[in-house]
Amino acid sequence: MSESITIINGGITAPKGFQAAGLRAGIKPGKTNKDMAMIVSEVPCAAAGVFTRNLVKAAPVQWDAKMLEEYGVAQAVVVNSGIANACTGSDGYENVKKTAEAVAAELAIQPEQVMVMSTGVIGQPLPMEVLLKGVKALRGALSSEEQAAHDAAEAIMTTDTHPKEIALEFQIKGKTARIAGICKGSGMIHPNMGTMLSVITTDVMISKELLKASLKEFVEDTFNMVSVDGDTSTNDTVILMANGLAENDILTTEDGDFEVFRTALKQVMTFLAQNIAADGEGATRLLEATVIHASDKKQAKILAKSIITSNLTKAAVFGTDANWGRILCAMGYSGAEFDPNQVKIQISSEVGTLTLVEGGMATDYDEELATKILSPQKVIVTADVNGGEATATAWGCDLTYDYVKINADYRS
Amino acid sequence: MSESITIINGGITAPKGFQAAGLRAGIKPGKTNKDMAMIVSEVPCAAAGVFTRNLVKAAPVQWDAKMLEEYGVAQAVVVNSGIANACTGSDGYENVKKTAEAVAAELAIQPEQVMVMSTGVIGQPLPMEVLLKGVKALRGALSSEEQAAHDAAEAIMTTDTHPKEIALEFQIKGKTARIAGICKGSGMIHPNMGTMLSVITTDVMISKELLKASLKEFVEDTFNMVSVDGDTSTNDTVILMANGLAENDILTTEDGDFEVFRTALKQVMTFLAQNIAADGEGATRLLEATVIHASDKKQAKILAKSIITSNLTKAAVFGTDANWGRILCAMGYSGAEFDPNQVKIQISSEVGTLTLVEGGMATDYDEELATKILSPQKVIVTADVNGGEATATAWGCDLTYDYVKINADYRS
Numbered sequence: 001m002s003e004s005i006t007i008i009n010g011g012i013t014a015p016k017g018f019q020a021a022g023l024r025a026g027i028k029p030g031k032t033n034k035d036m037a038m039i040v041s042e043v044p045c046a047a048a049g050v051f052t053r054n055l056v057k058a059a060p061v062q063w064d065a066k067m068l069e070e071y072g073v074a075q076a077v078v079v080n081s082g083i084a085n086a087c088t089g090s091d092g093y094e095n096v097k098k099t100a101e102a103v104a105a106e107l108a109i110q111p112e113q114v115m116v117m118s119t120g121v122i123g124q125p126l127p128m129e130v131l132l133k134g135v136k137a138l139r140g141a142l143s144s145e146e147q148a149a150h151d152a153a154e155a156i157m158t159t160d161t162h163p164k165e166i167a168l169e170f171q172i173k174g175k176t177a178r179i180a181g182i183c184k185g186s187g188m189i190h191p192n193m194g195t196m197l198s199v200i201t202t203d204v205m206i207s208k209e210l211l212k213a214s215l216k217e218f219v220e221d222t223f224n225m226v227s228v229d230g231d232t233s234t235n236d237t238v239i240l241m242a243n244g245l246a247e248n249d250i251l252t253t254e255d256g257d258f259e260v261f262r263t264a265l266k267q268v269m270t271f272l273a274q275n276i277a278a279d280g281e282g283a284t285r286l287l288e289a290t291v292i293h294a295s296d297k298k299q300a301k302i303l304a305k306s307i308i309t310s311n312l313t314k315a316a317v318f319g320t321d322a323n324w325g326r327i328l329c330a331m332g333y334s335g336a337e338f339d340p341n342q343v344k345i346q347i348s349s350e351v352g353t354l355t356l357v358e359g360g361m362a363t364d365y366d367e368e369l370a371t372k373i374l375s376p377q378k379v380i381v382t383a384d385v386n387g388g389e390a391t392a393t394a395w396g397c398d399l400t401y402d403y404v405k406i407n408a409d410y411r412s
Numbered sequence: 413m414s415e416s417i418t419i420i421n422g423g424i425t426a427p428k429g430f431q432a433a434g435l436r437a438g439i440k441p442g443k444t445n446k447d448m449a450m451i452v453s454e455v456p457c458a459a460a461g462v463f464t465r466n467l468v469k470a471a472p473v474q475w476d477a478k479m480l481e482e483y484g485v486a487q488a489v490v491v492n493s494g495i496a497n498a499c500t501g502s503d504g505y506e507n508v509k510k511t512a513e514a515v516a517a518e519l520a521i522q523p524e525q526v527m528v529m530s531t532g533v534i535g536q537p538l539p540m541e542v543l544l545k546g547v548k549a550l551r552g553a554l555s556s557e558e559q560a561a562h563d564a565a566e567a568i569m570t571t572d573t574h575p576k577e578i579a580l581e582f583q584i585k586g587k588t589a590r591i592a593g594i595c596k597g598s599g600m601i602h603p604n605m606g607t608m609l610s611v612i613t614t615d616v617m618i619s620k621e622l623l624k625a626s627l628k629e630f631v632e633d634t635f636n637m638v639s640v641d642g643d644t645s646t647n648d649t650v651i652l653m654a655n656g657l658a659e660n661d662i663l664t665t666e667d668g669d670f671e672v673f674r675t676a677l678k679q680v681m682t683f684l685a686q687n688i689a690a691d692g693e694g695a696t697r698l699l700e701a702t703v704i705h706a707s708d709k710k711q712a713k714i715l716a717k718s719i720i721t722s723n724l725t726k727a728a729v730f731g732t733d734a735n736w737g738r739i740l741c742a743m744g745y746s747g748a749e750f751d752p753n754q755v756k757i758q759i760s761s762e763v764g765t766l767t768l769v770e771g772g773m774a775t776d777y778d779e780e781l782a783t784k785i786l787s788p789q790k791v792i793v794t795a796d797v798n799g800g801e802a803t804a805t806a807w808g809c810d811l812t813y814d815y816v817k818i819n820a821d822y823r824s
Contacts, residue, residue: 052745053745054741054744054745054747055743055744055745055748055750055752056740056741056743056744056752056772058727086737086772087737087740087752087772087774088773089753089771089772122737122740122741123736123737123773123774148488197808214554233741234741234744289799311723311815315816315820317813318816318820319820322819325498325499325534325535328499328534329466329468329534329645329646331467331468332464332466332467332468332646333464333465333467337467338467340467340468340499342502346600357499360468360501361499361501361535362499362535389506399816399820400816400820401813401816401817403723403727403816404727404730404812404815404816405810405813408727408730408731408733408811408812409729411791
């Protein structure tokens, strides 16, 4: 089925009826960095969101969650990447409301249909005058051109080294439909509090219920399986908007066409999640860990995440050091249940595949070959726990001098 | 009560009837590093142990846990700091048994009373010939002199930058008694797998039950509240031996004298735990986090540990950056329950104390003063969550370039 899904050029505006803009309003320090983005649909969208599990939730997260819970409809997203508007009390929430109202007034829509996202400095008030000017400028810059989509992808970045965007095309109920996504990640930097923000647009017509269920399910398998430094920000937000302009018969049941949509959505989210991991702060390599034959999905996820979260594994990957002991050790303290004596561990990359551990003990592998396999930009660890049928994959990155530098020396 | 407890010179042999030795047997690479230690009591000791929770348990951990469970008596501890003897299968366990038998033969005691500890390379077989020669040499070097105790403390080190030892004197039931401890920590290094190992000796006469309960309780508050890099090794072991040679009336109930012993034991374990954190791999600073007014002890511990475990907090401390947002954020994603709007955060050190957050929002604090407070070797974060009466303290260290260097570049 996935053969019928093709990657196309263009970003967040590839699906019909979406416009975007990204520009510098002047919220971030510096003179040239873009710091505000807007994504707008011609018509109201069925919408779903998933938000940070951090108990400390930024004001915009509170707003978006409330609006989606009450209405499940959105037509615009506005983002600033300079100030997080977290730990800002009731004034902070008031400023989100004012932002939504300003966007709504510009677009002649309801404030309740405006999703607000922020990332950046925590604890500081938003410079509302600058921000509201930015809203006006964004309104003027809105366009469905590829460049506008790219500007939006760029404007939501903080310490990301490059924008992250993807667009797919596929057939639903005989109609051509599209889905596209952008995101930013990178880690958390002082005084900025970096964040995972993502907007996904599609012109598929689909019920709110299916939209919400699909997003939730795949967030678990994609964004929630990524770790750059183990820290969960106050602002993490994913918003998925479906405007129905592909004019397909609406998806309301779990049929084959819904499966096509699901496959495309998962592909978008997996791409974005992998790219967040690969572009982690200071990262030089993407580390993918897949656990197979676990007793259940939960155990598989715990194991995969423990491998990519371990500072020791991460530092070993940076050093291209096939330290299977650290991998097995990280699995051992993860809290998941498995028999260490049944574990098989392989590493692989474009260079080749090598079995490091068999039956819980080291094989007589070639250290030089192991180092070669660990050298490309993407390296994969596969841990077979021989205890069942469940599988999970997690994505992380190596731990480097630059991670420490970025996070310790920010002000210097 | 604790006024009657005084720190004295000497190490693990300060309590009556204990001898120690530390020397180079030749297990570690290099030519001069000590790599084996022995600690022996003249008479059998009531003994208790606490071991790694990692599902992957090294062979010596399996041996010690089994022997203490079955007998609760020990008379000697033998340590090698070159090879972990983890992931070595049944041969590994057989080698532990052989080691215990060799020690027992040298000392004319039972193998079941010999505790074996290892740390170092994972997955490699022990060089038994070298190790058994080491056992003989240790037997010859045993002494109750301070230098012998120091040699033992040094011989258990891996990447520790200095030995960690303490001895205390106090009165129990009208008799002068002593307790002493050594430990190693530092982190986990490839191909060595560093480990927390600790031996605590006392001449107090005490029942096995009280000994076991006290050790278990305080491990929770001390060693288990330390994190260098969040990784739990396969070999972590703490052994507490009480030989009764202070000749006090045996402690069997929870009376005032037992409280004195408990206070002394906790002081030893707290000292060792703090020193493990302060000497973490690459660390330049000890970070102590105390959470007060939590709803219960469990929540307090989760919060305190989350603060000292966060890579972002750790990197901020390295950069002497008063990044309160990261502290609050780490509390928020810890899973503990609290009201972020009630949180007060202070930092302190020998330089002074500063309130960064009040009611969940930043105070108008002096950034320069904050940097000064964060500069000494020990910095304290106090988070008041205003939700109850429980308190907990955790110890960590900063995340530095050297941590990455030690763990990535080991072979170069």
